[in-house]
Amino acid sequence: MPVDRKRNITVDIYQIMLPVKVCFGVGSLDTIGDEASKLGAKHALIVTDPGVYQAGLVDPVKERLSRARLSVDVFSEAEPEPTLPGLNAAAEKLSQEGYDLVVGVGGGSSMDTAKGLSVLLAHGGRGQDYVGINKVPGPGIPIFTLPTTAGTGSEVTKAAVFDDPEKRSKFGIQSPYILARLAIVDPTLTYGCPQRVTAVAGIDALTHAIESYTSINAGTFTDALEVEAMRLIAGSLRAVVKDGSDKEARNHMAEGALFGGFGIAHAGGAAAHALAYPLGSRFHVPHGVTVGLLLPYVMECNLPTNPTKYATIAQRLGVKTQGLSLQEAAEKGVEAFKNLAKDIGIPLRLRDLEIPEEALEELAVASMDVTRLLNNNPKKLSLDDVRRIWQNAW
Ligand SMILES: [Fe+2]
CATH class of the missing domain: 3.40.50.1970 (Rossmann fold)
Incomplete structure (x- = not known):
């Protein structure tokens, strides 16, 4: 983050490129x-x-x-x-x-x-x-x-x-x-989107918000969007999956997903999306399921890089963080994401998708090729880090 020396404050430098x-x-x-x-x-x-x-x-x-x-x-x-x-x-x-x-x-x-x-x-x-x-x-x-x-x-x-x-x-x-x-x-x-598609798409949108909020390219512009995206999505996703006719929740989801899209367009997806690519391709798992399942394990790995941001994620996912240490609050955010995913029917473990444990090594090696996304991850991941994420997710 560069420093504006005249005013002695730090400022982000960023470019914004949106549809016309x-x-x-x-x-x-x-x-x-x-x-x-x-x-x-x-x-x-x-x-x-x-x-x-x-x-x-x-x-x-x-x-x-x-x-x-x-x-x-x-x-x-x-x-x-x-x-x-x-x-x-x-x-x-x-x-x-x-x-x-x-x-x-x-x-x-x-x-x-x-x-x-x-x-x-x-x-x-x-x-x-x-x-x-x-x-x-x-x-x-x-x-x-x-x-x-x-x-x-x-x-x-x-x-x-x-x-x-x-x-x-x-x-x-x-x-x-x-x-x-x-x-x-x-x-x-x-408004007429089927329940399963609503859940799978919604968890993808929330993953965009969290991955771009914690990406190494994140800045004030994307942070503002993603914090609001998390609030909108986390506050509406359970409701809209339970009752697809809840128009207010649908409207909030549409806006949250749009903000998530702005964020990912500028700060980029990261490791959850990188690992999701070979998983989705080899085992024909829908994109939202792959990223929703993998993100908590990626968050656990990334959390030490910026506990403050992960604590903010926890708050935006509805966790009461008062009285908790920064670390505890950050960890609660991972738990809150898992609970939300579980409540809307996203599997929490690879074994629930019948992914064989023997496939993990191949998946780990293939994930390392997705450098376009891994380069945005807040923690530089070694092959061993990636192996550990796959094993934890299994
Ligand atoms: Fe995605």
């Missing part, structure tokens, strides 16, 4: 037609998954775009945990259509597929060509993102994550060129 516009709130979906017209878009591709399509969530989006005189096609085959071969096949199928707007409607999978298609339809090639940091050569087809879960925050991030079945891990395309032109976060789109 974020519309948040009940009814914000209504802005989509005007926004598409302002761009001069004529031919839109809506990218979604079969569940979201069958739930009827694409209809109001399509209707509003059609009313604004766009011709609209729908690709409703986004995979639940999208893969690079799936992305390549979709791009090949759609390459001759001449789209000038890609609209991702759904959870992270649909939005990430939309981002990937924006790149491939504009620049050609395969998804593998753009994996890594800043490999996209220029702007793609403009992207609108409309989340229907309160989860990934992909609507405002500059990353899209895909499974590579050949390499048995997940890989991110990370580039400012895949930031959405417009993110519409209308909580009404989440």
Whole structure:
């Protein structure tokens, strides 16, 4: 943290890169037609998954775009945990259509597929060509993102994550060129989200808040967002999983997930996300389950690096820390996260997912390759540290 010598205070230096516009709130979906017209878009591709399509969530989006005189096609085959071969096949199928707007409607999978298609339809090639940091050569087809879960925050991030079945891990395309032109976060789109998806997406959102709050890249901007994200999510997640018709809780979750997305877009995910990649890829476990299960064990390992921040996490998760030492308060935060995960049906141990103990060594070695995320972790992790996390989580 640099020091402003004139005023003798410490100040963070940071850059903020967000979508061109974020519309948040009940009814914000209504802005989509005007926004598409302002761009001069004529031919839109809506990218979604079969569940979201069958739930009827694409209809109001399509209707509003059609009313604004766009011709609209729908690709409703986004995979639940999208893969690079799936992305390549979709791009090949759609390459001759001449789209000038890609609209991702759904959870992270649909939005990430939309981002990937924006790149491939504009620049050609395969998804593998753009994996890594800043490999996209220029702007793609403009992207609108409309989340229907309160989860990934992909609507405002500059990353899209895909499974590579050949390499048995997940890989991110990370580039400012895949930031959405417009993110519409209308909580009404989440009101019908099924209970299990609500839980799995919600714990992912909370993990984003905690990992980016404790990332080595965290600063005053992301801290402010993440502290509020933790409050919003921890205060609503149990309620919304218990009763999906609780609109106030749904609204808080949507806003918390958005803030979590802002944070992870700037400070980055860390070890829980790094370890989740090979686990999700090899054992086909949904992303939210992998990060929700692993985070408490990562927190235990990271806690000595900044007990003050971990004590704040405890407070934001509802722990009464008065009378506790800093260390005790910080440890209570780990416990509070586990309790919340348990209450919403997230497994607490790898053995609950029937992951064999013999797989841990391979998972540990594969995790060490996810340097993009491990480099953000507050503690520099050795292979032995990572082995210990896997063993504790088993
Ligand atoms: Fe995540």
